Amino acid sequence: MTTREHALLTLDGAVGEGGGQILRTALALSLATGTPFRLEHIRAGRRSGGLLRQHLTALNAAMAIGDAEVTGAQIGSTTITFAPRGVRPGSYRFAVGTAGSATLVLQTVLPALMTASGPSELVLEGGTHNPFAPPFDFLAKAFLPLIERMGPRLEVELERPGFYPAGGGRFRIRITPTPTLSPITVIERGEIRGRRAIALLANLDAQIGQRELDIVQSKLGWAPESLELRVIPGTPGPGNVLLIEIESEQVTEVFSGFGERGVRAEAVAERVVEDVRCYLKAGVPVGAYLADQLLLPLALAGGGAFRTQGLSRHATTNIEVIQRFLDVAIIAETEGRDRVIVRI
Numbered sequence: 001m002t003t004r005e006h007a008l009l010t011l012d013g014a015v016g017e018g019g020g021q022i023l024r025t026a027l028a029l030s031l032a033t034g035t036p037f038r039l040e041h042i043r044a045g046r047r048s049g050g051l052l053r054q055h056l057t058a059l060n061a062a063m064a065i066g067d068a069e070v071t072g073a074q075i076g077s078t079t080i081t082f083a084p085r086g087v088r089p090g091s092y093r094f095a096v097g098t099a100g101s102a103t104l105v106l107q108t109v110l111p112a113l114m115t116a117s118g119p120s121e122l123v124l125e126g127g128t129h130n131p132f133a134p135p136f137d138f139l140a141k142a143f144l145p146l147i148e149r150m151g152p153r154l155e156v157e158l159e160r161p162g163f164y165p166a167g168g169g170r171f172r173i174r175i176t177p178t179p180t181l182s183p184i185t186v187i188e189r190g191e192i193r194g195r196r197a198i199a200l201l202a203n204l205d206a207q208i209g210q211r212e213l214d215i216v217q218s219k220l221g222w223a224p225e226s227l228e229l230r231v232i233p234g235t236p237g238p239g240n241v242l243l244i245e246i247e248s249e250q251v252t253e254v255f256s257g258f259g260e261r262g263v264r265a266e267a268v269a270e271r272v273v274e275d276v277r278c279y280l281k282a283g284v285p286v287g288a289y290l291a292d293q294l295l296l297p298l299a300l301a302g303g304g305a306f307r308t309q310g311l312s313r314h315a316t317t318n319i320e321v322i323q324r325f326l327d328v329a330i331i332a333e334t335e336g337r338d339r340v341i342v343r344i
Contacts, residue, residue, distance in 0.1 A: 007036040008081075010322055016317025018045020024108045025064040025296060025318055027082060029325040030113035054100025054126065055063070058108040061094045061275020065109050087186040088234050089177070090114040090124035096126025099167030101133030104120050106173065107293070110195035111300055113175045114152040120175045128162045129200070131258035134170055134289060136161070137198075138254040141341045143293050144165035146186065146251065150301055151178030163202055164258070177299065183303035183326075186294075189285035190249025195220075198228045203238040206231055208265045212242045212257075221278065222285055242269055244276050251285045281337045282303075284310045291315055297342045299328045305343045307335075 007161040013022050018041075026037055042047045051059065056075055059082070063070050066084030073080065094105055095232050102124040113120045134143070144154045152177035162169020198217040199209030206229060213227045232239075240259030245252060257272035259265065279287050284307045288295065291308035292315040298304035299322045309333055311319075319330050333341045 001048060004168055006035050009035060009291060011037055011321065011324060012041055012098045013039050013042035013078075014041040014213055016320060017313045019043055019314070020052075020104070020320055021318060022172060023055055023105060024058055026325075027058060027108050028111045028296060029322065031062055031066045031084055031087055031109065032115070034084060035325055036079045036081070038079070040079045040170075042080065051080075051092040051274060052100065053098045054104060057094055057100065057126070057150070058105045061092070061105055061109050064088045064092060067181070069109075074286045087112045087116045089113060089118040089120040091121045092123070093123040093278045096167065099127040099130060099164040101130045102126035102128055102162070102169060103130075103136060103139050104133045104171065107332050111296060112176055114147070114150075114297075115179065115181060116175075116177045119177065121172065122175070123170065123172050125168075125170045126162060127164055127167045127172055128158065129239060129258070130164045131260075132164075134293070135241060135243070135254075135256050135299060136169075138256065138289070141245060141252045142254045142290050146184065146294065147297055149184045149299060150181045152176060159233055160277060161200070161235060161239070161339050163200070163235060163237060163239020163241070166235070166239075168236035181297060181301035183298065183301045183344075185304060186285050186306040187213060187282065188249055188250060188307070192246060192248050194245070194247035196220055196224065196228065196334070197226060197227050197246075198243045200228055200230050200239065200241040200243065202232045202240070204240055204259070207244070208240055208259060209242075211265040212269040213274045215266050216242075216244065217320060219270070219273045235335065240265075240268075242272050244272055246276065246279065248285060251290075253287045253290060255279070255287070279309065280340070284308050284339055288315075290310055295330065295342070295344075296322060299326050299330065302328060303344055307339065307341050310340050
């Protein structure tokens with residue numbers, strides 16, 4: 001893998017799924033490669049285009065860590081330019097200020113800090129359990145353990161959960177970098193070693209979580225010891241998340257569903273159960289969301305492979321942006337209706 005020359009790249013935020021992931025991937029790769037870019041039509045595929053609070057927080061975080069020159073850094077902006085001078089490891093605190101996802105802010109700056117010249121510690125505040133982003137549990141149990149196989153050491157701690165729409169969560173991550181990222185291969189899932197379903201409740205009737213766990217037990221046939229009801233005190237607002245973990249030899253996958261006003265607890269649980277069933281039936285190690293997350297670090301490592309259920313439009317858009325920054329081939333080989341091997 002080689003990086004392209006550091007001329008200014010111009011990117012179109014309306015391509016593919018046209019969401020905030022284009023911005024986050026561009027920022028992450030700009031920091032990691034030193035390539036400046038201009039992004040136009042930001043989030044043109046969304047009802048309310050332009051930068052929202054969480055996107056602006058990610059941009060400001062990248063600006064601080066990359067000592068970058070930036071234009072367009074304000075709410076609602078549809079065009080930005082970003083030119084990093086160099087990655088500066090250290091201690092940082094970034095607060096979204098709303099229930100916007102703090103995990104997506106981390107996604108933006110982590111790749112560059114994993115190979116920085118020194119360790120870093122980040123405190124991120126905002127939404128940790130948001131229906132529009134990977135929840136903290138996915139980050140801690142599915143994604144970061146695979147990234148650690150690539151070389152860096154990552155210690156993450158949830159200090160306070162923050163549910164949508166109130167937010168108010170906080171987590172901390174310590175990053176001990178590695179000189180270079182090592183490719184990894186996740187082709188086989190191996191034997192399933194553990195299964196667990198956790199219903200998280202904050203400022204809501206515990207019966208909501210119990211009804212969700214009852215669906216998991218009846219639909220998946222799991223034993224009571226695999227089910228946990230967890231009531232969380234002291235959060236600024238109400239929240240409900242159902243998490244289902246499948247721990248295998250090679251990977252732990254985490255599936256999530258979020259309670260919504262007017263949506264029955266049983267419906268929330270049934271959607272998550274269906275996701276789990278599709279994953280188990282496919283026999284792959286990497287689920288759709290984890291596949292999307294692995295593309296960028298493997299591209300920076302210059303190689304690797306994983307078997308997944310298939311690539312979402314979100315993932316294929318991510319690939320387009322990655323290949324604007326890096327001379328790396330990303331090939332998806334179809335193995336049937338619901339199995340794909342991605343090779344980098």
